[in-house]
Amino acid sequence: MISGVDIVSKILLAVTTATVLVLFIGLKKAILIEKKILRLEEKILSVEEKILKIDKKIEELLESKEK
Incomplete structure (x- = not known):
């Protein structure tokens, strides 16, 4: 027989x-x-990092163009 406590x-x-x-x-x-x-x-x-490298290359190109 199953009691209420067992069910709970x-x-x-x-x-x-x-x-x-x-x-x-x-x-x-x-x-x-x-x-x-x-x-x-x-x-x-x-x-x-790739964007920074590209930015650095652009700066280098601009500097070399100015010279």
Whole structure:
């Protein structure tokens, strides 16, 4: 025979388990999103470096043209 306490404890266990699973999945997604953001930041830095190199070359060309 199942008592009311058993039913409540099983419901609480199920809810707790579901909550932990949701938090774990959310944390996993957050980590994946953060990794994507870091990759994007690396790409942005790479583009910035390329722009600085181009800018430097333009300055050198302008200086050589002035001479």
